[in-house]
Amino acid sequence: MISTEKLAAVREQFPVTRRQLYLDSAHQTPLSLSVRDALHSFINEGYEMAGPKPVWIRRAEETRANVARFFNASPSEIAFTKNTSEGLNIAANAVPLKAGDNVVLIEGDHPNNAYAWLNLKAKGVEIxxxxxxxxxxxxxxxxxxxxxxxxxxxxxxxxxxxxxxxxDVASIGKLCKERNIYLVVDAMQSVGVIPLDVKALNISVLAAGTHKGLLVPQGLGVLYVADGLDELRPAYIAMSSMLNPPADYIARSEDMAVRKDAQRFEMGNLNLPDLQALDAAIKLIDSVGVADIQKHVNELGDLLLKHLDELGVNVVGPRERGQRNHIYVLDLPVEKWADYFSRNDVRVSPERGGIRVSLAMFNTSEDVERLASVIRSGQTENAPAVTMQLD
Ligand SMILES: Cc1ncc(COP(=O)(O)O)c(C=O)c1O
Structure with a gap:
């Protein structure tokens, strides 16, 4: 659990909490002071002295090591990408699949994952x-x-x-291990809010963006590829993918060997400003610990469910601890409620099944109480329609 003092310190890091009731971290994180400072320092270095780039690259490698620790992986198993979708597409095009092979997904799961695999239907892969x-x-x-x-x-x-x-990725991972099936996980919504141990879960490939639980702006993704899956070949390559990058920068067809580590999937220059920000973000997350963040959002979730029951509002997803974490979709008509919340300075997302409330390390029980009181007032008010937005 996060102590009162620690929570106050974390909340101070997120000035947005003084302006609005921010319950939308599953959409996008608000930036913390420490992340803003890391980005500022990158901009200043670029502005005043154009780098130096080797220093930025060294810091990016430190970030790689920290990200690896986050997943209980080794740095050699981490590649940096643009976002979750890129990581999932890398996986879909790297796994050796032949016509007649099949890939199994959950209906209605994030379209960015579904499309990456549906694209393989052209090769005769069954989805x-x-x-x-x-x-x-x-x-x-x-x-x-x-x-x-x-x-x-x-x-x-x-x-x-x-x-x-x-x-239940653990049981699915066990099944995959027994049946020799690759397990590819989209961890966009769990990274930073649920402890992730890729080894214990038997994950082959994990892809995530960093603009939600990892607290940095859009444009950086992390990709875990288990060591030893050498048969996973990158569909795209650049000099950064090569095992023996030519010192004279002249590409030669005789040596096309790619790196053994996950960096074979990296393409050219990295998002260095975001990587610098990610290092600051990981320090902030570490100051609390992901396990405690998870407990915290679950406790807030308990309180939210209690209030929702009193208000007669259902949730669309599961209610049991372990089956839900920080995302609660309230069964409230989007046409009425999205605009109502916005008018009341409550940041939430309209979703398929209602209004999505998502809790983060900086939210407090007072936030949940305030949400409940806003809903109570709204139950007597009518509001105009809005368009649904999916992320
Ligand atoms: C589960 C999930 N996967 C993928 C995405 C899309 O990620 P990206 O924009 O990083 O490709 C999102 C939301 O943005 C998501 O919630």
């Missing part, structure tokens, strides 16, 4: 969708009836963006 209700979580049992000897990949979000389900 199987497993139906799942919004208030259910996927386990090994969910997938078992859909897999056979031609199943090569199971891929899913760890936490879903549209209902907040926390899928």
């Amino acid at each position: 199987r969708f497993v139906p799942l209700k919004d208030n259910e979580v996927a386990t090994a049992k969910t997938f078992e009836p859909f897999i056979d000897e031609r199943t090569k990949v199971i891929t899913l979000s760890h936490v879903t963006f549209h209902a907040g389900q926390v899928h």
Whole structure:
């Protein structure tokens, strides 16, 4: 649990909390002071002395080591990408798949994952969708009836963006190990709010962006590729992918060997400002610890559910601890409520099934109380329609 003093210090880091009730970290993180300072310092260095780039690259490598620790991986297993979608597309095009092989996904999971694999239908790969209700979580049992000897990949979000389900990646990972299936996880909604141990979960590839639980602006992604999966070949390569990059910068066709580590999937220059920001963000997250962040958002979730019950508002996703974490989609009509919350300075997201409230390390029980009181007042008010936005 986060102590009162620590929570106050964390909250100070997020000035947005003084301006509005921010319950939208599953959409985008507000920036902390420390992240803003890291970005400022990068801009100043670029502005005043144009780098030096080797210093920025050295810092990026330190960030790689910190990200690896975050996932219980080794630095050689971490590549930096642009976002989750890029990581998932890298995976979809790296796994050796032949016509007639199949990939199993959950129906309605994030479209950016689905499209990466659906794109392989052109090669004759079969894409199987497993139906799942919004208030259910996927386990090994969910997938078992859909897999056979031609199943090569199971891929899913760890936490879903549209209902907040926390899928049972541990049992699915065990199944994948037993059946020799690659497990590709979209951790965009879980990274930074749920401790992730890629080894214990038997994840082959994990992709995430960094603009939610990892607290930095859009444009940087992290990709874990388990060591030893040498058969996963990059579809795109640049000099940064090569095992023996030519010192004279002249590409020669005789040596096309790619690196053994995850950096074979990196393409050219990295997002150095965001990487510098990510290092500051990880320090801030570490000052609390992901396990305590998870406990904190779960406790706030308990309080939220209590208030929702009193208000007669249902949630679309599961209610049980362990099956939900920091995302709660309130079964309230978007046409009425999205605009109402916005008028009341409450930042939430309209989603498929209602209004998404997402909790973060800086939210407090007072935030939840205030949300409940805003809902109470809103239950008697009418508001105009808005367009739904998906992220
Ligand atoms: C589960 C999930 N996957 C993927 C994405 C998209 O990620 P990106 O923009 O990093 O590709 C999101 C939301 O932005 C998401 O919630």
